[in-house]
Amino acid sequence: MKILRINVGAEGGPKASEGPMGAYEGLGGRALTSALVSKEVPPLCHPLGADNKLVIAPGLLSGTIAAASGRVSVGCKSPLTGGVKEANSGGQPSQMLARLGYGAIVLEGKPKEEKIYKVFINKDGVKITPDNSLKSLGNYDVAEKMKKEYGEKISCISIGQAGEMKMSAASIAFTDMELRPTRHAGRGGVGAVMGAKGVKVIVLDDAGMGMRAPKDPQKFAEANKKFVEGLKKHPVTGEGLPAYGTNVLTNVINEAGAYPTKNFMWGRFPNCQKISGETQAQTETARGGLATHGCHRGCTIQCSGTYMDKDGHYLTKQPEYETVWALGGNCEIDDLDAIAMLDRLCDDYGLDTIEMGAAIGVAMEAGLAKFGDSQAAINLLKEVGKGTPMGRILGNGAAITGKVLGVERVPVVKGQALPAYDPRGIQGIGVTYATSTQGADHTAGYAVATNIMKVGGFVDPLKPEGQVELSRNLQIATAAIDSTGMCLFIAFAIMDQPDTFQALLDMLNAFYGLTLNADGVTELGKSILKNERAFNIQAGLTAQHDRLPEFFKKELLPPHNLTFQVTDQDLDKVFNW
Amino acid sequence: MKVELNLYASFKRYLPEKSSGNSSIVEVEEGTRVRELIVRMGIAPEAPKVIFLNGVHAQGDEVLKDGDRVGAFPPVAGG
Numbered sequence: 001m002k003i004l005r006i007n008v009g010a011e012g013g014p015k016a017s018e019g020p021m022g023a024y025e026g027l028g029g030r031a032l033t034s035a036l037v038s039k040e041v042p043p044l045c046h047p048l049g050a051d052n053k054l055v056i057a058p059g060l061l062s063g064t065i066a067a068a069s070g071r072v073s074v075g076c077k078s079p080l081t082g083g084v085k086e087a088n089s090g091g092q093p094s095q096m097l098a099r100l101g102y103g104a105i106v107l108e109g110k111p112k113e114e115k116i117y118k119v120f121i122n123k124d125g126v127k128i129t130p131d132n133s134l135k136s137l138g139n140y141d142v143a144e145k146m147k148k149e150y151g152e153k154i155s156c157i158s159i160g161q162a163g164e165m166k167m168s169a170a171s172i173a174f175t176d177m178e179l180r181p182t183r184h185a186g187r188g189g190v191g192a193v194m195g196a197k198g199v200k201v202i203v204l205d206d207a208g209m210g211m212r213a214p215k216d217p218q219k220f221a222e223a224n225k226k227f228v229e230g231l232k233k234h235p236v237t238g239e240g241l242p243a244y245g246t247n248v249l250t251n252v253i254n255e256a257g258a259y260p261t262k263n264f265m266w267g268r269f270p271n272c273q274k275i276s277g278e279t280q281a282q283t284e285t286a287r288g289g290l291a292t293h294g295c296h297r298g299c300t301i302q303c304s305g306t307y308m309d310k311d312g313h314y315l316t317k318q319p320e321y322e323t324v325w326a327l328g329g330n331c332e333i334d335d336l337d338a339i340a341m342l343d344r345l346c347d348d349y350g351l352d353t354i355e356m357g358a359a360i361g362v363a364m365e366a367g368l369a370k371f372g373d374s375q376a377a378i379n380l381l382k383e384v385g386k387g388t389p390m391g392r393i394l395g396n397g398a399a400i401t402g403k404v405l406g407v408e409r410v411p412v413v414k415g416q417a418l419p420a421y422d423p424r425g426i427q428g429i430g431v432t433y434a435t436s437t438q439g440a441d442h443t444a445g446y447a448v449a450t451n452i453m454k455v456g457g458f459v460d461p462l463k464p465e466g467q468v469e470l471s472r473n474l475q476i477a478t479a480a481i482d483s484t485g486m487c488l489f490i491a492f493a494i495m496d497q498p499d500t501f502q503a504l505l506d507m508l509n510a511f512y513g514l515t516l517n518a519d520g521v522t523e524l525g526k527s528i529l530k531n532e533r534a535f536n537i538q539a540g541l542t543a544q545h546d547r548l549p550e551f552f553k554k555e556l557l558p559p560h561n562l563t564f565q566v567t568d569q570d571l572d573k574v575f576n577w
Numbered sequence: 578m579k580v581e582l583n584l585y586a587s588f589k590r591y592l593p594e595k596s597s598g599n600s601s602i603v604e605v606e607e608g609t610r611v612r613e614l615i616v617r618m619g620i621a622p623e624a625p626k627v628i629f630l631n632g633v634h635a636q637g638d639e640v641l642k643d644g645d646r647v648g649a650f651p652p653v654a655g656g
Contacts, residue, residue: 234652235626235651235652235653236652236653236654239587239651239652240586240651240652240653240654240655241653241654241655243586243587244586244653244655245655246655246656247655248585248586248653248654248655249653249654249655249656251583251585251586251599251648251650252585252627252650252653252655255583255585255629255632255648255650256629256632257632267632268632273598273599273600276599277586277655278585278586278589278599279598303655320655321655321656322656425632442656443656446656448656449654449656452627453626453627453652453653453654454626454627454634455654458634460634461634462633488656489654489656492654559631559632560632560633
């Protein structure tokens, strides 16, 4: 594997250079992005300046025959949190990047001219060309244009208008199997950093490249077979996720009384059945869409789907639970078609759906629109795409929106919006929100699994006891999984089934000729968090930033009428191991 | 007495015919336990991975009271 560096500030325009993995040998995904950012990016640099770097890294098992191995990590200093960022995405590019032999692409420097560039990578090398015709295009138009230019067997990594305008909620789109820009490295404003580098799209074509070859092909194939059997056998990865997608959680979290409704005022949304995963799957199937569909080739879980409009035309991919919540229940919107339209717009402009839902919820609380008014939400989002002054405020996230509009109840940690679980009803996820190196991020240590779904044991969601240890262990394990290229949903199977966890270890060992055991995985996870924590501390983030907003300690959340009860002293123990 | 029964995901098909969405108000006798109600609908006793009684995880042996809200799920997750 090699590292491709593109210095966008070189004399005469961006210059590409390739080199060995060097200090990053043996790393992939989040382990690589966080190691590179913490080693090469000055923590006090401006996130949109010359010294920040955007790192795109496939996982350790990406590009192999391993199932569900197509996740990619995007790292940089975050314009949203001011700390380190790893945003994770599915889609086709991870597998293609790895097959083309790249352990990472690094965009560095600052463009000298006001041009917009496209990067084309195939087996013959890298071509960078200015293409101002791409300016101000949405991700869907970019993908369509690239398809006409380079054919259908490509994949794209691109930004929409939000990234070009360097908004802190801007995402980076990764195309799916149908070459649609529906998978996103969503969080933390990574799209703004790509925009600051002047790169609109990276086009990948892996024609002529084979699957990556393991050191021990036979052992690798055997381990993958066991791994796939494990995913199929577990009821969550084998049945629940394929049938209903992630949005099956709407009813679960609502039933638990932890569904943040109306900008985190209530824990239950009376109309939630209208937007539940069950209703969504039924709607998709009735209109000729798919309720079971993979985000990349080789995924056996297939938690995604396709959402058609009322006339049976493709509108967007199956909106995820967090999206349906953020742009639905959080804004008291109970119309799946409107939510699907908001999802489509976010994908096209290149925006994090969680951050936008939270920002619109805050705007609704400020009286800019009425809660429940889906057309008003669509209009507000369109302002973001156009870059009107109001749109630019919203596009910079919930924290900025709250400040500009004078709202006290702003659900953010380190400037990043809380996802779809109220920490007063699920105390464990509150520990992760508060202490994660990433800002509020449910995927960083998904305590919901153990607090609510009884996966990996059970810790009572309504009590503070045991939550710090739970979050700590999950944050460590997650950092390691995020380095493999594996979808995080494999965690449901490997937490419950030791033989499936062993199969994952066997795959890594057979591929790289390692002797990694469970302790080794823990050490890998800890080393990643250590890099990230060190960067954040030098960037000026302190223990006082590892806190939930004040209202979670003061306002009771119905129906359980609880506040967040984990003490500050206990939060400060998360990284003591 | 009456309780609100919510059956989700693949359990929905066990709700009485006239139910709306995932929810039904059902008549139960005094002394009925949570799991008895679920089993009475045709669901295998060990099938529910998670049962909620008024939004709190239930063991299944709790005695129902008038106006209680019960929710049951097969193994599902997301994120």
